[in-house]
Amino acid sequence: MTMSKTAPKTNMVPLAIIGALFFIFGFVTWQNGALVPYLQMVCQLSETEALLVASAFYFAYTAMALPSAMILEKLGYKNGMAIGLLGLVVGFLIYIPAAMSQEFVIFLIAQFVIGSGLTLLQTAANPYVVKVGPVESAAVRIMFMGLLNKGAGFLAPIVFTAVVLGDFAGVSAVSIAAMAEPEKSDTITALSNGLINPYLGMAIAFIVLALLLKLSPLPELSSNDDEVEAVGDTSAAEKRTSIMQFPSLILGAVTIFVYVGAEVIAGDTIGLFASNLGVANATSLTSYTMAFMLIGYGLGIVLIPRFVGQETALKASAVSGLIFSLLVVFGDSTSTTVSSMLWGWMGVPLLPDTIAFIALLGFANALVWPAVWPLALEGLGKFTAKGSALLIMGISGGALLPLVYGVLSETIGGQAAYAMMLPLYIYILFYAIKGHKIKQW
Known part of the structure; x- marks a missing residue:
């Protein structure tokens, strides 16, 4: 092109x-x-x-x-x-x-x-x-x-x-x-x-x-x-006949699916959860999640690849996602200690700790997308274009996983429902540690 x-x-x-x-x-x-x-x-x-x-x-x-x-x-x-x-x-x-x-x-x-x-x-x-x-x-x-x-x-x-x-x-x-x-x-x-x-x-x-x-x-x-620039070592790619023969790509598409689901849950349910807690200006709270994503993005620009590799960044994102998800589930909705420490000194309105931890998930999510793509496309050669299309299809996680949260929220409560984020980040961690290295089924 x-x-x-x-x-x-x-x-x-x-x-x-x-x-x-x-x-x-x-x-x-x-x-x-x-x-x-x-x-x-x-x-x-x-x-x-x-x-x-x-x-x-x-x-x-x-x-x-x-x-x-x-x-x-x-x-x-x-x-x-x-x-x-x-x-x-x-x-x-x-x-x-x-x-x-x-x-x-x-x-x-x-x-x-x-x-x-x-x-x-x-x-x-x-x-x-x-x-x-x-x-x-x-x-x-x-x-x-x-x-x-x-x-x-x-x-x-x-x-x-x-x-x-x-x-x-x-x-x-x-x-x-x-x-x-x-x-x-x-x-x-x-x-x-x-x-x-x-x-x-x-x-x-x-x-x-x-x-x-x-x-x-x-x-x-x-x-x-129609020629597509090769990504990584393409010698193995020339011998394959389908993108389904690239485990790191297929597992990467699943990673995009769970990541986009986690990103949308963090961005689109924070206001819903806060509104049900009676927090004022609930419709503006996605901005808190986006602010932490911007901070994560800025750190990524500074650190990757000079000081931190893509694989390490993905591991750190998954681990921080696990930590913040646990803190959401077990956090105190009546305390504002976290927001007091993080931004209260700037005069920004305080939020319950659980809401603050949901916002911090934006920081955990920031580097997943840019880290997964190069790892998933490595070595695809002539299959790079089709591989990219498959990864784009993973965006459908944003359509399905928030609905799972909604069902769980009505069943076990909005705060406990954030426990569904744990398996999502565990899978992202698996891909960061091992999934992207699997070259044959």
């Missing part, structure tokens, strides 16, 4: 455009962390039903990955991204009748459409990160895009809470449940109506963005050559 002959001499403009898209990816994706507790209140949902908000979104990545590839092959990458932005517009507009009717099914349809638009956008945008500059500096560009993505994830719940909830920012599932029926109905209607103008505004803004992207000097990517 190469840049077209009309590509500009400087890559600053293409990088700026792609960087803006990665910011959009993060903003739209991690807005889900605010939407989960918000729609639980508006539609009066159980925890499992509320987590369908995230599942409908992430299911689109699995369902629409191959159709997205076909669209890009037929219409080109630049046109594909413009269509992806328009897909987001359609999803935003569906939110308006959903808010007016307070029908949860319509919200889920909107989430799937938005997820589909993002799938097309990400499928097209990621190759640009590698191709708009020298190969030897591609890793730096990837990490920079990751910082933009997670930075937007930090801002999204804060902006959502300020713009959509307004004067109702302090409400929670507990406070609404305690209201008399007339007051509850009026509050829910006001909360729901708060979505209409912001989502209409986003729809208009993204129509303009699609037009600007179409008119931008972003060069087209060409996929005329």
Whole structure:
């Protein structure tokens, strides 16, 4: 895949455009962390039903990955991204009748459409990160895009809470449940109506963005050559006939599945759990998880590979995930000692210890994605492209595992349900220690 002959001499403009898209990816994706507790209140949902908000979104990545590839092959990458932005517009507009009717099914349809638009956008945008500059500096560009993505994830719940909830920012599932029926109905209607103008505004803004992207000097990517750059020692790869013959890849795809599930649980259930505890501003709490992910990302940029290898980083992520998960399960929901030590001295609002430990899972998750990919793709040679597609399919963990948390939460309680994170991090640790080294079944 190469840049077209009309590509500009400087890559600053293409990088700026792609960087803006990665910011959009993060903003739209991690807005889900605010939407989960918000729609639980508006539609009066159980925890499992509320987590369908995230599942409908992430299911689109699995369902629409191959159709997205076909669209890009037929219409080109630049046109594909413009269509992806328009897909987001359609999803935003569906939110308006959903808010007016307070029908949860319509919200889920909107989430799937938005997820589909993002799938097309990400499928097209990621190759640009590698191709708009020298190969030897591609890793730096990837990490920079990751910082933009997670930075937007930090801002999204804060902006959502300020713009959509307004004067109702302090409400929670507990406070609404305690209201008399007339007051509850009026509050829910006001909360729901708060979505209409912001989502209409986003729809208009993204129509303009699609037009600007179409008119931008972003060069087209060409996929005329089918050769894929080899990754690692490819001598063994030449003798194999299927990606199923690469155990480290298959086990790596499972690792991505459990990791994305753990990441979404940490980011999208923190507000739900806090709302059920009666914590104010619950819809903004995903920002705490994203803040710790940003800290982890920053450390990764500094430490990897100068001081710490990818394998070591993955081991450290898994172990810290296990520790924080245990602390969530056995933490004190009435104490704020942890947040007092970590950020209370900065004047940032304090949170129960259990909520603080959920946020710290963001730190544990930060380095898993960038560490697994090179380990899983090592030695694939001509199978690298198919291997990458298989790893992308692992994102479906974000659709399924949060639902498991929801069922467990309703069965054994929200705090105890975080025990399901333990086997997820144990598997990631297995892959870091042994799984990625297995070259034959």
